[in-house]
């Protein structure tokens with residue numbers, strides 16, 4: 001998306017719409033003060049009448065303002081000045097964009113006030129780029145129309161460019177999630193990855209079924225067996241630092257559709273299960289972002305792509321699988337498939353020398369029960385590594401919350417017939433028993449598991465973002481990598 005820095009005086013900017021911001025304290029910043037003067041004090045009158053309150057993501061539109069070269073003036077609420085940060089900037093810019101995208105526009109000018117640091121500017125640009133993109137990939141008449149271009153009157157050109165990259169990569173992740181499941185099969189996902197790898201200079205390795213057999217990925221292959229669409233394991237490598245610098249592995253769950261298998265999901269639970277590859281889509285989006293921003297780090301992405309289906313040859317309850325690591329697993333619920341896929345993918349990452357690991361997975365409904373739909377659960381075998389991720393998330397304003405990993409939870413995944421079983425003893429603590437299962441496959445590597453079952457897919461739209469895939473935590477991952485570089 002074309003976003004240009006502009007130094008033109010705001011009252012002279014030509015645009016279909018101009019976006020300015022105001023905090024709840026009602027004090028006009030210099031851009032808004034200039035605009036207010038140009039429109040004869042209309043903004044101050046709206047503030048006095050309480051038509052404008054500055055409440056977070058409130059959008060007030062002044063149509064056809066005389067005195068401006070703009071079709072309309074949009075005043076967006078920035079919330080409480082003291083609470084302002086990346087998340088608030090993103091949501092305000094996104095809310096304005098989403099409203100304006102209701103019909104086609106050529107040029108939108110953002111003239112937000114405040115002396116923002118680069119990271120906050122980037123977040124706001126990111127919000128504008130994501131806010132005007134919808135999930136309506138297949139509607140003849142779109143509900144949201146992507147802007148022709150955006151002019152940005154505050155912040156450095158680098159901060160603006162970085163925000164565009166983040167926004168576009170989040171939109172990439174969202175699109176992959178939003179594509180219907182019969183379209184976004186494992187093979188198709190791998191093809192998308194290959195195309196992006198070529199465009200952005202990433203090394204890529206795609207393992208097909210045969211290679212997965214040769215590599216003894218028995219757990220992943222068992223999940224895949226019920227599907228007519230063959231599985232893939234995609235490895236992406238970005239070497240931004242010296243080759244002997246340690247590599248960070250990002251591992252993603254890529255179940256392109258989760259029917260539950262023979263432990264079949266009811267319709268209501270199944271209807272959104274195209275989202276079950278959101279972890280993989282986030283890893284791909286993050287790798288593209290790292291490459292486009294040329295971060296000086298080594299990052300490797302691993303995504304396990306399968307479809308969890310029923311068929312005459314699908315894996316069954318009571319089956320015992322042998323994972324790549326050699327541990328045997330008794331299957332007592334075919335709907336606990338994500339941990340089986342990740343068991344093998346994590347082992348590949350470990351055996352290829354990953355020094356530190358983060359996995360992202362729409363792993364459990366239990367995590368959504370625990371934390372709700374907007375907060376990701378994090379679990380770890382290494383507190384310092386987890387603290388880095390939590391710190392990055394805090395900077396970005398993306399909510400995450402840590403769940404404990406007491407040894408007692410692991411008792412539940414012991415099996416009478418195999419080394420492990422793929423579910424706990426009941427549904428209580430299900431997010432953690434799933435993480436304890438994954439922990440068996442990361443060896444001694446510092447590892448953080450991020451359960452994004454809640455926040456990666458929105459059933460209802462937010463004021464700043466359409467419903468569907470959200471691209472959550474992509475900014476956090478980039479922030480974490482930046483903090484390490």
Ligand code: BES
Pocket residue numbers: 258276333335336337338362363364365366368423424430453454
């Ligand atoms: N993909 C689901 C988890 C999920 C639930 C993601 C809701 C997004 C929204 C996962 O494969 C699953 O089915 N988990 C089971 C585990 C259970 C059988 C132990 C669950 O959460 O019910």
Ligand code: MN
Pocket residue numbers: 258260334335336337338
């Ligand atoms: Mn499942």
Ligand code: ZN
Pocket residue numbers: 255258276335337338362363
């Ligand atoms: Zn699943």
